[in-house]
Amino acid sequence: MKILIVEDETKTADYLRQGLTEAGFAVDLARNGIDGLHFALSESYDLAILDVMLPGQDGWSVLAGIRRSGKDMPVMFLTARDAVDDRVKGLELGADDYLVKPFAFAELLARVRTLLRRGSKSSTPEFLRLADLELDLLRRRVFRAGKRIDLTAKEFALLELLLRRQGEVLPRSLIASQVWDMNFDSDTNVIEVAMRRLRAKVDDDFQPKLIQTVRGMGYVLENQSCID
Numbered sequence: 001m002k003i004l005i006v007e008d009e010t011k012t013a014d015y016l017r018q019g020l021t022e023a024g025f026a027v028d029l030a031r032n033g034i035d036g037l038h039f040a041l042s043e044s045y046d047l048a049i050l051d052v053m054l055p056g057q058d059g060w061s062v063l064a065g066i067r068r069s070g071k072d073m074p075v076m077f078l079t080a081r082d083a084v085d086d087r088v089k090g091l092e093l094g095a096d097d098y099l100v101k102p103f104a105f106a107e108l109l110a111r112v113r114t115l116l117r118r119g120s121k122s123s124t125p126e127f128l129r130l131a132d133l134e135l136d137l138l139r140r141r142v143f144r145a146g147k148r149i150d151l152t153a154k155e156f157a158l159l160e161l162l163l164r165r166q167g168e169v170l171p172r173s174l175i176a177s178q179v180w181d182m183n184f185d186s187d188t189n190v191i192e193v194a195m196r197r198l199r200a201k202v203d204d205d206f207q208p209k210l211i212q213t214v215r216g217m218g219y220v221l222e223n224q225s226c227i228d
């Protein structure tokens with residue numbers, strides 16, 4: 001799941017980005033309102049977290065621009081001000097939640113999950129499944145045959161991508177750009193190493209094997225025992 005953060009204060013922005021990344025979310029960060037609105041309109045996000053006071057264009061007008069474009073992703077406001085007026089204004093403009101700074105990260109994360117659960121009814125699923133493999137997107141947990149599997153944030157993102165596009169051969173370059181946010185360098189074996197670790201956790205002790213290597217092409221997640 002992908003979250004957009006629009007926050008100009010470096011400390012808060014980095015703290016949020018790191019925390020949400022460690023919680024297993026893909027995160028884009030914009031440091032002013034103009035970039036924030038541009039990101040919101042050109043990419044697809046499951047949630048946006050907007051600061052109110054931003055250079056260029058304030059949080060209100062970013063939200064107005066998002067809603068004008070017809071995007072209905074949940075939006076949470078962050079602000080240092082606890083004025084009732086602000087809260088009313090945000091809610092009138094179509095904000096879904098409001099958090100006053102300073103806040104505890106645990107509270108932000110709990111609210112993020114609530115918003116994603118609410119938003120997921122219409123657009124995104126809460127679970128991704130193949131055979132007896134299940135990924136819980138909101139609680140960031142993975143189970144195979146009912147057994148909990150511990151994954152790192154990267155392994156989780158990798159498995160999420162494979163599950164979302166199951167049955168599709170994913171080239172290494174696509175995996176690199178979606179999971180590592182980097183341009184593919186053919187010298188690196190980062191993907192092979194991560195894939196080996198993921199397989200050891202998800203496939204080694206189970207049948208059928210779900211992660212398949214397609215030589216010279218990439219990887220596919222598929223239950224081949226179901227294919228005639």
Ligand code: CA
Pocket residue numbers: 007008009051052053054
């Ligand atoms: Ca600010």
